[in-house]
Amino acid sequence: xxxxxxxxxxxxxxxxxxxxxxxxxxxxxxxxxxxxxxxxxxxxxxxxxxxxxxxxxxxxxxxxxxxxxxxxxxxxxxxxxxxxxxxxxxxxxxxxxxxxxxxxxxxxxxxxxxxxxxxxxxxxxxxxxxxxxxxxxxxxxxxxxxxxxxxxxxxxxxxxxxxxxxxxxxxxxxxxxxxxxxxxxxxxxxxxxxxxxxxxxxxxxxxxxxxxxxxxxxxxxxxxxxxxxxxxx
Amino acid sequence: xxxxxxxxxxxxxxxxxxxxxxxxxxxxxxxxxxxxxxxxxxxxxxxxxxxxxxxxxxxxxxxxxxxxxxxxxxxxxxxxxxxxxxxxxxxxxxxxxxxxxxxxxxxxxxxxxxxxxxxxxxxxxxxxxxxxxxxxxxxxxxxxxxxxxxxxxxxxxxxxxxxxxxxxxxxxxxxxxxxxxxxxxxxxxxxxxxxxxxxxxxxxxxxxxxxxxxxxxxxxxxxxxxxxxxxxxxxxxxxxxxxxxxxxxxxxxxxxxxxxxxxxxxxxxxxxxxxxxxxxxxxxxxxxxxxxxxxxxxxxxxxxxxxxxxxxxxxxxxxxxxxxxxxxxxxxxxxxxxxxxxxxxxxxxxxxxxxxxxxxxxxxxxxxxxxxxxxxxxxxxxxxxxxxxxxxxxxxxxxxxxxxxxxxxxxxxxxxxxxxxxxxxxxxxxxxxxxxxxxxxxxxxxxxxxxxxxxxxxxxxxxxxxxxxxxxxxxxxxxxxxxxxxxxxxxxxxxxxxxxxxxxxxxxxxxxxxxxxxxxxxxxxxxxxxxxxxxxxxxxxxxxxxxxxxxxxxxxx
Numbered sequence: 085x086x087x088x089x090x091x092x093x094x095x096x097x098x099x100x101x102x103x104x105x106x107x108x109x110x111x112x113x114x115x116x117x118x119x120x121x122x123x124x125x126x127x128x129x130x131x132x133x134x135x136x137x138x139x140x141x142x143x144x145x146x147x148x149x150x151x152x153x154x155x156x157x158x159x160x161x162x163x164x165x166x167x168x169x170x171x172x173x174x175x176x177x178x179x180x181x182x183x184x185x186x187x188x189x190x191x192x193x194x195x196x197x198x199x200x201x202x203x204x205x206x207x208x209x210x211x212x213x214x215x216x217x218x219x220x221x222x223x224x225x226x227x228x229x230x231x232x233x234x235x236x237x238x239x240x241x242x243x244x245x246x247x248x249x250x251x252x253x254x255x256x257x258x259x260x261x262x263x264x265x266x267x268x269x270x271x272x273x274x275x276x277x278x279x280x281x282x283x284x285x286x287x288x289x290x291x292x293x294x295x296x297x298x299x300x301x302x303x304x305x306x307x308x309x310x311x312x313x314x315x316x317x
Numbered sequence: 318x319x320x321x322x323x324x325x326x327x328x329x330x331x332x333x334x335x336x337x338x339x340x341x342x343x344x345x346x347x348x349x350x351x352x353x354x355x356x357x358x359x360x361x362x363x364x365x366x367x368x369x370x371x372x373x374x375x376x377x378x379x380x381x382x383x384x385x386x387x388x389x390x391x392x393x394x395x396x397x398x399x400x401x402x403x404x405x406x407x408x409x410x411x412x413x414x415x416x417x418x419x420x421x422x423x424x425x426x427x428x429x430x431x432x433x434x435x436x437x438x439x440x441x442x443x444x445x446x447x448x449x450x451x452x453x454x455x456x457x458x459x460x461x462x463x464x465x466x467x468x469x470x471x472x473x474x475x476x477x478x479x480x481x482x483x484x485x486x487x488x489x490x491x492x493x494x495x496x497x498x499x500x501x502x503x504x505x506x507x508x509x510x511x512x513x514x515x516x517x518x519x520x521x522x523x524x525x526x527x528x529x530x531x532x533x534x535x536x537x538x539x540x541x542x543x544x545x546x547x548x549x550x551x552x553x554x555x556x557x558x559x560x561x562x563x564x565x566x567x568x569x570x571x572x573x574x575x576x577x578x579x580x581x582x583x584x585x586x587x588x589x590x591x592x593x594x595x596x597x598x599x600x601x602x603x604x605x606x607x608x609x610x611x612x613x614x615x616x617x618x619x620x621x622x623x624x625x626x627x628x629x630x631x632x633x634x635x636x637x638x639x640x641x642x643x644x645x646x647x648x649x650x651x652x653x654x655x656x657x658x659x660x661x662x663x664x665x666x667x668x669x670x671x672x673x674x675x676x677x678x679x680x681x682x683x684x685x686x687x688x689x690x691x692x693x694x695x696x697x698x699x700x701x702x703x704x705x706x707x708x709x710x711x712x713x714x715x716x717x718x719x720x721x722x723x724x725x726x727x728x729x730x731x732x733x734x735x736x737x738x739x740x741x742x743x744x745x746x747x748x749x750x751x752x753x754x755x756x757x758x759x760x761x762x763x764x765x766x767x768x769x770x771x772x773x774x775x776x777x778x779x780x781x782x783x784x785x786x787x788x789x790x791x792x793x794x795x796x797x798x799x800x801x802x803x804x805x806x807x808x809x810x811x812x813x814x815x816x817x818x819x820x821x822x823x824x825x826x827x828x829x830x831x832x833x834x835x836x837x838x839x840x841x842x843x844x845x846x847x848x849x850x851x852x853x854x855x856x857x858x859x860x861x862x863x864x865x866x867x868x869x870x871x872x873x874x
Contacts, residue, residue, distance in 0.1 A: 149512050151516055152516065154562055154870065157567070157610070161631060164627070164632075192539065200509050200510060201510075226546070226559070226562070229549065230542030231542055232540050251650070
């Protein structure tokens with residue numbers, strides 16, 4: 085090595101000085117975010133644990149890979165390129181219900197499928213959320229008059245967010261999921277309106293102690309599921 | 318095409334004065350107890366206990382090797398099964414075998430020994446209408462749950478009556494150990510909620526180690542009463558929205574065409590040439606969109622990734638969907654066709670619209686090149702697909718397989734050419750056939766069909782661009798209310814994205830059809846799954862299922 089040549093050394097001090105100057109002068113405000121303003125000089129966050137958990141839940145949602153009908157094609161588009169649901173922290177489809185915490189119900193539910201969907205929903209760990217996608221999950225949609233069609237997902241499982249459309253555009257689905265995230269982050273939970281199984285023998289009888297006693301004797305295997313509450317006798 | 322035109326096409330018939338119906342009636346001799354005329358074909362009435370004799374004769378001596386559809390219906394005084402027969406070599410040669418059965422004892426002989434596709438079709442007829450089939454190997458409900466009371470498309474069924482599904486019927490079949498005795502087989506449920514079943518298909522498999530011993534597809538998890546919906550709607554406007562939802566993978570216009578073609582032939586409506594070109598273009602765009610998702614999900618099944626290929630296919634689909642949205646106003650459920658034409662003309666400014674399509678067509682070869690790099694020339698995919706899921710042509714024919722599944726087995730059968738409609742016969746394109754009979758061939762057929770579709774779209778755009786402005790007639794003159802004459806019957810099919818999509822309509826003089834039967838290509842194609850998979854490894858079964866490209870909305874209807 086010739087002594088005339090200087091070894092190549094980056095001037096660290098120079099870089100640091102420039103960065104500091106840029107920040108102090110306001111030319112580079114990458115680090116002067118609202119978050120930093122809110123924190124002040126302290127590196128600590130003070131919050132309630134519940135609030136923090138709600139924020140975490142809303143910001144990291146694992147969806148169930150669950151396709152039923154037409155809406156699932158638009159759902160795939162929402163996961164896919166261009167719309168990319170992953171940008172909103174909700175884009176990892178899980179094949180197993182045991183790993184998922186949000187189920188999008190994308191399509192018409194018929195009598196044969198309803199118990200299976202209920203089973204899938206039951207397998208998901210708490211807390212779990214349901215997005216009803218499309219008109220069919222609201223009321224049966226265009227197939228409402230069908231003899232085999234369940235008049236909405238809410239006959240089987242509770243639904244947090246309904247997204248109308250036939251099918252809803254991906255933008256609508258993203259909006260619905262953003263709304264769900266907002267609700268979760270605010271700690272709101274939807275009222276449970278589910279009426280899953282009914283003791284067929286008792287129908288609409290008032291549940292006094294005699295009925296309760298008799299109900300206790302009933303074999304659970306005889307439980308039935310209804311899918312049209314409005315018209316049921 | 319009406320029956321009259323068909324007859325005048327055949328010079329031999331004109332000379333001799335003997336119609337095709339007479340010829341076939343002579344062939345069957347005493348088996349024929351009556352004659353009917355359907356708009357698409359002559360109808361031969363057969364006694365319910367001689368169905369097999371008649372069908373064997375028609376198949377072996379007259380060459381009717383394709384049982385396209387079985388329609389069952391109930392009249393005031395009788396039940397009726399109609400076997401719509403045609404030929405793979407000559408699609409325009411059709412005959413309907415009509416089998417009436419009495420009201421109090423609706424038993425008819427099964428056609429399953431003649432055509433294996435009759436297995437599922439007759440199960441469906443039993444399930445929905447209530448006709449019993451003697452000799453049928455496995456006559457049980459197919460679409461509705463086993464607990465269902467009554468037959469919903471029968472005349473005396475109250476379609477508003479709520480049914481109940483007991484939990485016991487849906488007990489988890491996996492709870493018990495299904496190992497039988499000393500054998501090493503195991504029972505596995507695949508679906509109805511499973512990422513590789515393309516929807517809500519339930520495949521009951523018995524495996525021995527990793528090999529499939531027995532396989533039974535359990536369908537009906539998306540049976541949303543499409544036929545009932547169509548029977549409740551008026552011909553003119555209320556039926557058209559439903560076809561979009563049969564094959565919902567953006568094949569909307571292809572499906573709408575099936576209904577449009579049938580109803581137009583039924584009501585004798587002539588569609589203007591300009592509208593036919595728009596229809597042809599739109600339909601082929603839909604075919605590209607549909608094949609793209611077949612490609613993406615097939616790669617998803619075989620590689621199991623949710624990444625490159627799936628996303629690339631989605632990218633191309635988004636472009637097609639944007640074009641279709643410009644044309645029809647909707648991304649998926651177009652409702653764009655009307656009887657006698659289309660609902661509106663191309664969007665303005667037209668140049669911009671054509672430019673958009675041209676850009677897409679120009680970039681398509683490069684995109685396909687990319688797919689070939691990633692998929693077909695990939696060693697892993699070849700190892701998984703070449704030589705697996707073999708479906709010999711005779712088996713495919715016997716099951717009534719059509720579309721890319723049949724063409725992947727070397728059957729040169731495409732309704733766009735063989736029973737031409739729309740503007741296809743004026744254009745320059747080829748039917749794609751591969752004779753490998755395996756999963757790889759079916760994939761190749763779809764990829765090459767995309768190229769052919771692009772060729773068709775290109776020519777349509779050229780034609781539309783030069784079309785004189787004052788001759789842009791998008792809609793024929795159609796009466797406000799259509800009331801086809803009583804007892805006119807017609808069965809017509811088009812080449813949907815998955816194969817032969819047929820519709821049978823019987824008119825009863827009102828503005829609504831008395832019977833509306835959908836012949837779904839996926840329903841027949843799915844029947845071939847046990848043939849392809851039994852004795853093979855279970856991952857090959859998943860690949861075969863992916864290569865069939867079923868859509869459950871169409872299987873279950």
